[in-house]
Every structure is written in C-alpha cells, then in structure tokens.
Amino acid sequence: MDVSVVIPAYNAASTIGRQLDSLACQTFDGSWEVIVANNGSKDETVRVIESFKSRFPVPLSLVDASKTQGAAHARNSGVLVARGKFVAFCDADDRVEPDWLDTLVWALSSDVDVVGGFLEEYEDRVSDLDVTAIYEESENFRAPVHLGGNSAIRRHRFLELGGYDESFRTYGCEDYEFMIRARKARLRIAYVPSARIEFTPTTDxxxxxxxxxxxxxxxxxxxxxxxxxxxxxxxxxxxxxxxxxxxxxxxxxxxxxxxxxxxxxxxxxxxxxxxxxxxxxxxxxxxxxxxxxxx
Missing domain, CATH: 1.20.1280 (Monooxygenase)
Structure with a gap:
C-alpha cells in the first residue's frame, strides 16, 4: 500500500465527519487507507466513524488508542497498524484540500523523508518554498515543518526514531520534539506549501x-x-x-x-x-x- 492517513480523535463527533468527507474527495489514485485513532472519546465519535465505513472509497479503520491520553499516543497507535509505505497525518477538526494527499506523496517520492504542508500561523513569515527546499541546517530548522496535523513521513523512518514521545500528554510540542530528533538523525525534511488544509482555529x-x-x-x-x-x-x-x-x-x-x-x-x-x-x-x-x- 502506498500511504496510510492517520487521524487522532478525541471527542470529535461534531467535526470528524467533515474531515472524512474531505478525505473521500481526494484526487490521489494510488492505494491508500484511513486510520482513526480514538483517544478515549466519550461522545459519539465511534458511531460517526462506523457510519462512514460502508460508503468510504478506501479502507477506513478504527483503532483503540485510549491507553494514554494525548495526540502522541494516538498517532503512534495509528502508525503501528498502518500498512502504507508513507504515513500522512491530519486532525479530526480540520479539512484537507482535494489534492492534499497527492501533494504529500509526490513530495515523499522526491527523495525526501519528511514533509510538512501549509500552516496557517506561518502564512506571513514564510516564502513560497517547494520540495527542493531541504532543511538540514540548524538555523533553517524553525521553518514550518512540524510532524503534526498537516504532514507526512516515510513509515520506516518514523519507526526508526521511535515515534512520538508519549510523555507529552497535554496540548503542544510533541511534534516539535519529534522534528528535533528527525533533524538530529539527518532526515531530509521539506516544506511544501501547496499541501493545504482548511485549518479550524480555537475560538473559545x-x-x-x-x-x-x-x-x-x-x-x-x-x-x-x-x-x-x-x-x-x-x-x-x-x-x-x-x-x-x-x-x-x-x-x-x-x-x-x-x-x-x-x-x-x-x-x-x-x-x-x-x-x-x-x-x-x-x-x-x-x-x-x-x-x-x-x-
């Protein structure tokens, strides 16, 4: 299989349907699957996912990731059962663009180990780079490549690094810490702004x-x-x-x-x-x- 899309989900019943609808419209014509890692949801998240299975265009599976709270454990749990050569990550409360997966897979097929897509918070600070912009030096590392809600990696590279550090249980920085390890391991890291999501900001x-x-x-x-x-x-x-x-x-x-x-x-x-x-x-x-x- 070419790629597995992993979505961590916690109490995402009100949003994950929109994300699954977006994934169902992907233009990517390779072999792929979607894995939702349920991080102990107490709402109707599981029911919503189950309702998509029979009509989803590619295999859609649900993984129990309730052992440890946090996105780190949820994403690790999804990667463990992933069958794809590449693993792409998105979040349950965003929406990916139709060519999102196409773009990420294209980048990973261009001699790159890790790729990050467009991040809303960096819009005004980063030039329009492409996959040829490889970040290997320390001063370039703070470019917007965090292995979080809009990114992809070669699965064997993820496993070599041990995945996310699951001691990061609350919000924030598990992706940042992973990427420091990725850079230290001299993985080839690229930013591809054309891999876009419709980001849902927190308003409360x-x-x-x-x-x-x-x-x-x-x-x-x-x-x-x-x-x-x-x-x-x-x-x-x-x-x-x-x-x-x-x-x-x-x-x-x-x-x-x-x-x-x-x-x-x-x-x-x-x-x-x-x-x-x-x-x-x-x-x-x-x-x-x-x-x-x-x-």
Missing part, C-alpha cells in the same frame, strides 16, 4: 488560553529533552526574567491597546515558569516511546 477564549499555557509547559519539556539545542533556557532565572519582561510589556500593551500579542506572550511565559519549577522539583518523566527507537 478559555480554551485558547489553556492551549497556550499547556504549550508553554510542554516547550519546557522539549528544552529538558534537548539541552544541547537550548543551552541555559531551562533555568529558573531565565524564565523568571521572561515573566518580568512579559509583565512589563503587558503594561505597555494596555496603554497602546495591543493587548492580544502581549497576553499570549504572558500566558506562554507563565507556562514556561510552571514547567521549569515542576521539572526542577518533581523531575521530568523519561521519554515514553510506543515503538523502541533504533540505537
């Missing part, structure tokens, strides 16, 4: 703050995993200074009516502070791979 203010805060905490875990990449960053003094600067900027932002960006920075800084304190006094969990990485 409380959920936005929760995601930003959890992502800040998770980023500290990345620093702890890769101190060579972030020397001195995982220090209490560093994040205290960051929080002091954020508080100062918040006052400036209040005066200039530019609160949104400063609020985001402040919540991120708070997540960093809590993460560093937690790691300092409780210690970090060891990396938890569903698949033992090659040494």
């Amino acid at each position: 203010f409380k959920n936005v703050l929760r995601k930003i805060y959890n992502s800040g905490k998770a980023e500290v875990r990345v620093w702890a995993r890769h101190p060579d990449e972030f020397p001195g960053r995982n220090k209490l003094r560093s994040v205290i200074l960051e929080n002091f600067k954020s508080a100062t900027h918040a006052v400036t932002g209040f005066r200039s009516n530019s609160l949104k960006g400063h609020a985001r920075s402040g919540v991120t800084a708070a997540g960093h502070l809590v993460g560093v304190i937690s790691g300092k006094y409780k210690g970090w969990d060891e990396p938890q791979f569903l698949i033992a990485p090659n040494k």
Whole structure:
C-alpha cells in the first residue's frame, strides 16, 4: 500500500465527519487507507466513524488508542497498524484540500523523508518554498515543518526514531520534539506549501488560553529533552526574567491597546515558569516511546 492517513480523535463527533468527507474527495489514485485513532472519546465519535465505513472509497479503520491520553499516543497507535509505505497525518477538526494527499506523496517520492504542508500561523513569515527546499541546517530548522496535523513521513523512518514521545500528554510540542530528533538523525525534511488544509482555529477564549499555557509547559519539556539545542533556557532565572519582561510589556500593551500579542506572550511565559519549577522539583518523566527507537 502506498500511504496510510492517520487521524487522532478525541471527542470529535461534531467535526470528524467533515474531515472524512474531505478525505473521500481526494484526487490521489494510488492505494491508500484511513486510520482513526480514538483517544478515549466519550461522545459519539465511534458511531460517526462506523457510519462512514460502508460508503468510504478506501479502507477506513478504527483503532483503540485510549491507553494514554494525548495526540502522541494516538498517532503512534495509528502508525503501528498502518500498512502504507508513507504515513500522512491530519486532525479530526480540520479539512484537507482535494489534492492534499497527492501533494504529500509526490513530495515523499522526491527523495525526501519528511514533509510538512501549509500552516496557517506561518502564512506571513514564510516564502513560497517547494520540495527542493531541504532543511538540514540548524538555523533553517524553525521553518514550518512540524510532524503534526498537516504532514507526512516515510513509515520506516518514523519507526526508526521511535515515534512520538508519549510523555507529552497535554496540548503542544510533541511534534516539535519529534522534528528535533528527525533533524538530529539527518532526515531530509521539506516544506511544501501547496499541501493545504482548511485549518479550524480555537475560538473559545478559555480554551485558547489553556492551549497556550499547556504549550508553554510542554516547550519546557522539549528544552529538558534537548539541552544541547537550548543551552541555559531551562533555568529558573531565565524564565523568571521572561515573566518580568512579559509583565512589563503587558503594561505597555494596555496603554497602546495591543493587548492580544502581549497576553499570549504572558500566558506562554507563565507556562514556561510552571514547567521549569515542576521539572526542577518533581523531575521530568523519561521519554515514553510506543515503538523502541533504533540505537
């Protein structure tokens, strides 16, 4: 089989139908399948998926990924049963474009190991690159290639790296940490902006703050995993200074009516502070791979 599409799902009954409808309209004419990894949903997610099986154009399967909470475990569980040479990832609450899979598979067939598609948050910061833009140097790594909700990888490369670190259980940074390992392993990584999804942003203010805060905490875990990449960053003094600067900027932002960006920075800084304190006094969990990485 050419490619397996893996979708992590948690309480996605209201959204996953739209994503499956989008996948059913793919122009890709190779052999492929869709695997939904149910991460312990308590709503009607399973019923919705089951209702698609008989009318879906390619094999559609459901995997129980409820053992550990988090997208890392869900995606790992999907990859374990995947039959495709390539694995593509998308999220349950977005919608892929009709040529999405075509584009990702084309890129992976061009001597590339990992490919990331268009990410909404980077729209104004990244030029229109193509598959020939291979990121191998440290300074280029912060291009928008995270192995998350719009990406694909050669399955054997994913297994060689051990998959996602499942100690990342809350929102954020499991894809970022994986890609650091991918770069260190000298995988060939490319950004292909023509692989597009219709991104669904979080609009509930409380959920936005929760995601930003959890992502800040998770980023500290990345620093702890890769101190060579972030020397001195995982220090209490560093994040205290960051929080002091954020508080100062918040006052400036209040005066200039530019609160949104400063609020985001402040919540991120708070997540960093809590993460560093937690790691300092409780210690970090060891990396938890569903698949033992090659040494």
